[in-house]
Amino acid sequence: MSTPLLEVDHLAVSFGELHVLEDVELSVPRGQAVGIVGPNGAGKSTLLSAISGVERASAGAVRLAGRDVTRTSAAERCRLGVGRSFQIPRPFADLTVFENALVGAERGAGLRGAHAREHSLRALETAGLLGLANKPAGSLPLLGRKRLELARALATGPELLLLDEIAGGLTEAEAEELVATVLSLKESGVTILWIEHVVKALVQVVDRLVCLAYGRIRVDGDPHEVLASDEVAEVYLGGTAA
Amino acid sequence: MTVQTEPATQATALPAVHRGGRATALGLTGTAVVLLAMAALPYLVDTGVTAQLVKLCYLVALASMWNLLTGYAGMMSMGQQAFIGLGAYLLFVVNDHGLSVYTGTLVVSALVALVAWPLSYLAFRLRGGYFAVGTWVIAEVVRLIVVRFDSLGAASGRSLSDVTADPVLRRAYTYWLALAVMAAAVLGTYAVLRSRLGLSLQAIRDDDTAAGSLGVNVTRGKRIIYVTAAAGCAAAGAVICVNSLGVASPTQIFGVQYSALMVFMVVIGGIGTVEGPVVGAVAYFLLDKYFAQSGVWYLVVVGAAAIVVSLYLPRGLWGTLAHRTGFAVFPVRHTVRFRAAS
Numbered sequence: 001m002s003t004p005l006l007e008v009d010h011l012a013v014s015f016g017e018l019h020v021l022e023d024v025e026l027s028v029p030r031g032q033a034v035g036i037v038g039p040n041g042a043g044k045s046t047l048l049s050a051i052s053g054v055e056r057a058s059a060g061a062v063r064l065a066g067r068d069v070t071r072t073s074a075a076e077r078c079r080l081g082v083g084r085s086f087q088i089p090r091p092f093a094d095l096t097v098f099e100n101a102l103v104g105a106e107r108g109a110g111l112r113g114a115h116a117r118e119h120s121l122r123a124l125e126t127a128g129l130l131g132l133a134n135k136p137a138g139s140l141p142l143l144g145r146k147r148l149e150l151a152r153a154l155a156t157g158p159e160l161l162l163l164d165e166i167a168g169g170l171t172e173a174e175a176e177e178l179v180a181t182v183l184s185l186k187e188s189g190v191t192i193l194w195i196e197h198v199v200k201a202l203v204q205v206v207d208r209l210v211c212l213a214y215g216r217i218r219v220d221g222d223p224h225e226v227l228a229s230d231e232v233a234e235v236y237l238g239g240t241a242a
Numbered sequence: 243m244t245v246q247t248e249p250a251t252q253a254t255a256l257p258a259v260h261r262g263g264r265a266t267a268l269g270l271t272g273t274a275v276v277l278l279a280m281a282a283l284p285y286l287v288d289t290g291v292t293a294q295l296v297k298l299c300y301l302v303a304l305a306s307m308w309n310l311l312t313g314y315a316g317m318m319s320m321g322q323q324a325f326i327g328l329g330a331y332l333l334f335v336v337n338d339h340g341l342s343v344y345t346g347t348l349v350v351s352a353l354v355a356l357v358a359w360p361l362s363y364l365a366f367r368l369r370g371g372y373f374a375v376g377t378w379v380i381a382e383v384v385r386l387i388v389v390r391f392d393s394l395g396a397a398s399g400r401s402l403s404d405v406t407a408d409p410v411l412r413r414a415y416t417y418w419l420a421l422a423v424m425a426a427a428v429l430g431t432y433a434v435l436r437s438r439l440g441l442s443l444q445a446i447r448d449d450d451t452a453a454g455s456l457g458v459n460v461t462r463g464k465r466i467i468y469v470t471a472a473a474g475c476a477a478a479g480a481v482i483c484v485n486s487l488g489v490a491s492p493t494q495i496f497g498v499q500y501s502a503l504m505v506f507m508v509v510i511g512g513i514g515t516v517e518g519p520v521v522g523a524v525a526y527f528l529l530d531k532y533f534a535q536s537g538v539w540y541l542v543v544v545g546a547a548a549i550v551v552s553l554y555l556p557r558g559l560w561g562t563l564a565h566r567t568g569f570a571v572f573p574v575r576h577t578v579r580f581r582a583a584s
């Protein structure tokens with residue numbers, strides 16, 4: 001078997017005394033789409049941050065295509081092909097929507113000049129933001145900001161795309177559109193890790209679902225089987241009760 | 243890994259992206275005309291006029307450097323006087339070694355860049371308000387080190403040893419030097435902003451975590467600007483030194499009032515625009531010219547100007563104009579131009 005694109009090996013992340021991730025094991029082959037579910041505060045976003053280099057691992061390792069990137073900066077990991085969206089959008093408020101994407105194209109994808117501009121426009125088009133290209137990003141409402149998160153991540157030309165709750169708040173039709181977009185990304189060969197509470201959208205895309213709770217991955221497998229599993233029911237009930 | 247391109251739909255033709263277009267050429271032509279006219283002034287007007295303009299020139303340079311640091315790279319420095327003072331004092335050193343003060347200014351800014359580079363490692367350990375205070379502390383330490391050298395006049399300042407003898411010529415040269423430093427500061431800022439670095443800097447300023455996640459090397463970008471701004475302030479410091487034929491007192495040239503001045507000019511003019519610092523420097527220059535003799539009223543007027551602008555025009559004079567009209571002498575924004583729907 002060839003080397004998985006992403007390997008998360010005994011990963012732990014702590015914020016002071018708070019041990020959010022204790023021992024996460026995850027291996028994602030190239031081209032696969034994996035969904036992540038889990039109760040609020042389980043550490044899903046923290047896992048994406050540890051993979052993208054925004055948070056440091058306190059133990060364990062992250063490997064990209066076999067290469068250990070545990071000590072590598074977020075910028076370097078982005079250039080190696082990791083694109084991510086932030087759950088709470090982080091737009092460059094004083095730049096235009098187009099320029100936000102251009103940052104990713106120039107720095108993440110390493111493109112220049114007309115190539116970078118074209119690539120940014122494509123990313124905006126894919127995320128459905130092309131019409132707002134000249135707006136200051138700070139003026140976008142929440143949904144627009146979430147789309148911008150997707151557009152910027154795409155502009156970096158990712159091989160591994162990390163999505164964090166991009167479907168929340170969408171109408172039925174918009175969610176359909178988003179599913180189609182993510183599916184087409186998957187078909188083009190992008191490996192996807194997608195955290196989503198809107199399970200209905202998620203299961204239309206992912207090949208595999210993992211459930212994260214209490215610092216570990218509790219269930220891992222076929223999306224429908226995972227959702228039907230006793231562990232997931234228990235974890236969610238436990239999560240709400242806590 | 244290789245870069246994956248064109249993830250989705252390819253069908254539609256993409257709109258074009260412009261960046262100022264004709265306005266860019268117009269702005270640069272206009273600037274060239276203004277600079278050439280200013281360069282000709284020593285032949286046209288009394289030396290008193292150009293002597294005053296020397297001050298305007300170094301004020302513009304200082305304001306531009308502070309704007310680059312804070313308005314574009316998000317580094318709020320209160321310690322640029324470290325580099326102003328070092329620029330002035332290193333000019334003594336290179337001048338004593340036989341360099342003219344004019345080439346000396348160039349050498350001095352390069353030397354200060356070399357000093358600023360390791361200092362950035364110290365300063366970058368601090369963030370936000372701590373960074374501002376930290377840079378101020380660094381400036382004080384630099385001053386304390388400089389005044390230990392008797393050859394530099396110790397605590398009492400000193401004069402330049404070798405300057406152009408003919409006073410008329412000297413004033414003209416000084417003015418041209420100041421003009422060149424100003425032009426380099428403003429056009430240099432503009433060049434940085436039009437480059438890829440400029441866009442990355444603004445991303446860092448707005449959100450450094452997001453910038454990092456999009457592949458921007460955050461620390462590297464900040465360091466380049468920290469070093470550049472140090473070199474620019476050193477050049478301004480050298481001009482100040484040449485203009486007064488020396489340094490009257492180290493406390494003055496290393497004084498935090500320079501930082502206050504830079505903040506004032508940039509905020510009045512409009513932070514985060516290339517033109518703003520120029521406008522702010524002109525505004526301060528005029529206030530200074532007409533009210534400096536009025537004793538305490540001078541401070542009242544300057545303070546009132548700062549309050550009025552920050553209350554009613556928080557984007558500053560130029561920033562407000564640019565925001566309302568979309569006008570720019572030095573356009574940096576990208577504009578996606580859609581074809582009119584047919």
Ligand SMILES: Nc1ncnc2c1ncn2[C@@H]1O[C@H](COP(=O)(O)OP(=O)(O)OP(=O)(O)O)[C@@H](O)[C@H]1O
Pocket residue numbers: 015018020038039040041042043044045046047087
């Ligand atoms: N930078 C931080 N400093 C301290 N604690 C943090 C930090 N980031 C996250 N946490 C804490 O870590 C825990 C996990 O947070 P995380 O955002 O990863 O959860 P999540 O699974 O994404 O939740 P949600 O479904 O609500 O998005 C939470 O208790 C949160 O308060």
Ligand SMILES: [Mg+2]
Pocket residue numbers: 044045046087164
């Ligand atoms: Mg989350």
